[in-house]
Amino acid sequence: MKVEAVALSDASKALSFPETVASGVDLIEWYYTQGFSDGLPVVPPTGEKIEAVVEILGGDPQYLECRIPPRWGCLTREVLAINMVMAGCLPEYAPVVRAAMLALADQAFNLNGVQATTHMAAPLLVVNGPVRTRIGMNAGCNCFGSGNRANATIGRAIRLIMLNVGGGWPGDLDKSTLGHPGKYTYSIAENEEESPFAPYHVEKGYNAEDSTVFVIAAEPPHSVTNHVANDPQGVLDSICSAMSTIAHNTAVASGHCAVVLCPEHALTIAKHGWKRQDIRSYLWTYSGNPFGKLAFENRYGKVYNRNLPAWYKRDFDSRIPIVPSPENIHLFVAGGTAGRFSAFIPGWGNMSTPVIRSIDGGNPALETKCIDGTCAV
Amino acid sequence: MSIRPQAVFDPRGVVDTAPTPLAPRKTALTGLRLGILDNTKWNANKLLRGSIQPLNEKFAFGQINYYRKESFSRLARPELISEIASNNDVVLTAIGD
Numbered sequence: 001m002k003v004e005a006v007a008l009s010d011a012s013k014a015l016s017f018p019e020t021v022a023s024g025v026d027l028i029e030w031y032y033t034q035g036f037s038d039g040l041p042v043v044p045p046t047g048e049k050i051e052a053v054v055e056i057l058g059g060d061p062q063y064l065e066c067r068i069p070p071r072w073g074c075l076t077r078e079v080l081a082i083n084m085v086m087a088g089c090l091p092e093y094a095p096v097v098r099a100a101m102l103a104l105a106d107q108a109f110n111l112n113g114v115q116a117t118t119h120m121a122a123p124l125l126v127v128n129g130p131v132r133t134r135i136g137m138n139a140g141c142n143c144f145g146s147g148n149r150a151n152a153t154i155g156r157a158i159r160l161i162m163l164n165v166g167g168g169w170p171g172d173l174d175k176s177t178l179g180h181p182g183k184y185t186y187s188i189a190e191n192e193e194e195s196p197f198a199p200y201h202v203e204k205g206y207n208a209e210d211s212t213v214f215v216i217a218a219e220p221p222h223s224v225t226n227h228v229a230n231d232p233q234g235v236l237d238s239i240c241s242a243m244s245t246i247a248h249n250t251a252v253a254s255g256h257c258a259v260v261l262c263p264e265h266a267l268t269i270a271k272h273g274w275k276r277q278d279i280r281s282y283l284w285t286y287s288g289n290p291f292g293k294l295a296f297e298n299r300y301g302k303v304y305n306r307n308l309p310a311w312y313k314r315d316f317d318s319r320i321p322i323v324p325s326p327e328n329i330h331l332f333v334a335g336g337t338a339g340r341f342s343a344f345i346p347g348w349g350n351m352s353t354p355v356i357r358s359i360d361g362g363n364p365a366l367e368t369k370c371i372d373g374t375c376a377v
Numbered sequence: 378m379s380i381r382p383q384a385v386f387d388p389r390g391v392v393d394t395a396p397t398p399l400a401p402r403k404t405a406l407t408g409l410r411l412g413i414l415d416n417t418k419w420n421a422n423k424l425l426r427g428s429i430q431p432l433n434e435k436f437a438f439g440q441i442n443y444y445r446k447e448s449f450s451r452l453a454r455p456e457l458i459s460e461i462a463s464n465n466d467v468v469l470t471a472i473g474d
Contacts, residue, residue, distance in 0.1 A: 020382035027383060036388050045386045073390035082388045113450035118474070164388040306417050307448075351450035 031086070036164055038156065038184060042086035052091040053081035057098060065098060066105035069112035071167025075101060083164055087157035092135050093150060097157045099213045099359040100125050100187075104158070108353040114217045115168035119249055120180045121348035123162075124218040124258065125155060125187040126332055128201035129211030131359055132189035139191035141336030144221055144343075155185025180220045188334055194263040195333035196270035203276055203331075204356055204377060205364030214377075216258055216330060216354040219248060221343035232269040235261075235342070236282050242344040243287035243322045246294055251320075253307040253349025256328045259283060260343040262335040280326040292316030307350055330354060330377070353377070403467055406436040412465030413441065416449040421473030428469065 021030055027044035031037060054061045054077050061078035068075050084097055104111045104123055114121055127137055138148035146152065168174040176183075192199045192208075201212040226238040239259060243251075250257045261269070261279075269279060291314050295303035304314060309324050323329060335341070347354075354377050358364070403409065413429065415422045422445075429441060444461055446453045449472075461468060 017387040018385060021385050022382055023380050025383060027385070030385065044383075045388075047384055050386065067394075068390070071392060072394050073392055075390055079388060079390040082386045086388060107452075110451055117450065160388065165390040349450075351448050 035169075036086070036160075038159055038163060040156075040184070042160070043088050045082050045085040049085045049091075050078060050081045053084050053089075053094050054078060056091050056094045057081070066102055068101070068105065068161060068166035070115050070173045071165065073165035073167065075105075075161060075165050079165060080161065083160040084153075084157045087160050088149070088153040089157050090135070090149070090153075093154050093157070095359050096127060096131060096135065096154055096211075096213060097161075099357050100154070100158055100215060101161060103213055103215045103355040103357040104162075106355045106357075109215060109217070109355050110352045111162075111166070113351050114348060115162060115166055116173055116175055117348065117351075118175045118177050119348055120176055120178050120183075120219060121217040121249070121352070122180060122182040122186050123158065123215045124182065124345065125158065126200065126214045126216075126258075126334075127187070127189040127211070127359075128192065128199050128214070129206075129359070130209060131211035132192070137187075137189035139189035139334050140194070141338075143188045143191070143334050144186075151187050151189070152185050155182075155187030158187070159183060159185060182218070182220055186218070190332045191263060191334045194266075194337055196266055197276050197331075197333060200330070200332050201356065201364075206356075206358065207364075210364070211359040212356055213359060214330070214354065214356045216256060216345075217348035217352040218258060219346040219348075221260065221345050222248075224342045224344055225340065226265070226342075227340045230268060232272050232274045232279070232282065235265045235268055236279065237286065239283060239342060239344055240287040243283065244289055246289055248346035249349050250322055250346040251289055252294060252305065253351065254309065254324060255350040255352065256330060256347045256354050257323055258330040258332065258345040258347070260332045260334050260345065262339060262342050263333060263337050264340045265342045266333045276331055277326070280329045280331055283329055284321060284323065284326040288319045288321045290316060291318045291320050294320055327377075406438065406467065408437065408439040409466035410440040410442065410464060411438040412461045412468040413443045414453075414461065414468055414470040415443065415445045416470060416472065417446055418449040418471075418473040421449070421471050424471045424473040425469065428471075432469070 028041045031042050057077045063077045065075045065080060080098060084094060132139060135150050137150040162168045190200055199208060201210060202208050206212055222242050224239050224242045226235050229235045245251060294305060297316060312320055356377050413425050415425055442465060444457060
């Protein structure tokens with residue numbers, strides 16, 4: 001693997017690029033040799049396929065959508081289309097991929113840091129609104145897993161852009177110690193149809209008819225099993241247990257995290273009249289770690305931990321919340337209708353702020369901290 | 378079988394930003410104003426504070442100013458960068474992971 005990583009890195013520095021290669025050349029293998037793959041075979045782009053994507057994006061192939069750090073390559077519509085075709089996307093996925101890249105390029109998200117960190121964080125994309133069903137995203141059974149073209153290739157296109165345009169090649173500008181499987185693709189939709197609650201984007205002030213992308217720099221999902229509880233407290237106590245460890249990055253570096261409730265757990269909670277705010281408040285109130293645990297009880301010297309808010313008490317017995325506020329727990333309902341497995345998804349830390357962005361354009365009715373359709377949440 | 382060449386496409390996008398050149402190097406340090414930029418990494422402050430005394434004994438700086446970023450990963454505030462640039466001749470920083 002190390003040999004491959006070095007080869008990819010060197011290839012990305014090539015200065016010239018041919019317009020054609022000889023007939024008979026195996027293009028899949030050719031793109032491998034150029035170093036433009038995430039490790040899996042790419043779909044060789046054709047002019048026709050690229051044009052179809054650019055047209056959906058509004059034409060003007062040289063239009064600059066944004067720059068992608070840390071290489072700061074220009075993501076024009078044509079380059080976006082090339083990477084989408086390589087990933088296996090259909091043209092109608094283009095508005096979702098574009099909105100995701102604009103959200104990631106927002107300064108609040110700090111994609112530069114996410115790309116370069118030694119931590120394993122990868123951007124998790126959650127899609128809300130009618131676009132989910134229009135393009136056939138999977139919000140149900142095995143939504144984090146394989147088997148759905150839209151989920152798989154939208155996430156893959158984002159990663160290819162982060163590699164090819166952003167230069168986040170492992171071992172070069174991506175210094176992640178371990179990485180995680182979501183660095184191939186990490187894209188789901190909320191299961192609004194099976195959720196007893198308002199959709200996530202409605203909670204954030206958008207209309208249900210709006211379609212949005214939400215991005216958070218995240219660790220992989222941690223499964224939370226509970227097959228016995230018939231009340232909100234029981235289900236949520238299991239999630240609190242998953243949250244209340246010093247082993248994930250949110251515990252030590254604060255910031256934001258996500259919780260994905262499976263439909264069965266969500267229904268159990270909803271039957272008792274609880275709403276999103278009740279769930280987030282419970283999770284925030286009854287999770288956490290004593291500061292002494294985070295400080296290793298000063299075994300290795302006195303610890304203050306400057307990544308935690310200044311207003312936390314630093315006594316060994318003081319409770320340290322996992323995130324500074326219930327608002328920093330981003331709650332979704334997703335997954336199949338059978339099974340009582342939810343998930344806790346730690347974030348990277350206070351170094352990155354999640355971003356929600358409208359796919360259709362426009363700002364939410366209730367949100368005021370938005371610039372050009374992008375809202376740091 | 379087609380004998381025409383096959384079109385290929387570059388997925389990287391051009392880099393159109395000019396690299397920022399390094400500031401001119403100082404040839405001597407004695408009497409200069411030293412800025413210390415602590416990036417808030419876990420051990421950066423220990424490393425930097427521990428470096429101040431031996432460096433000062435060796436070079437006798439005219440002034441030493443200590444600054445702190447709000448987050449090790451995020452950009453420093455523009456006002457902080459301006460302040461450091463205005464009030465220091467050389468700057469010392471470290472990752473301190």
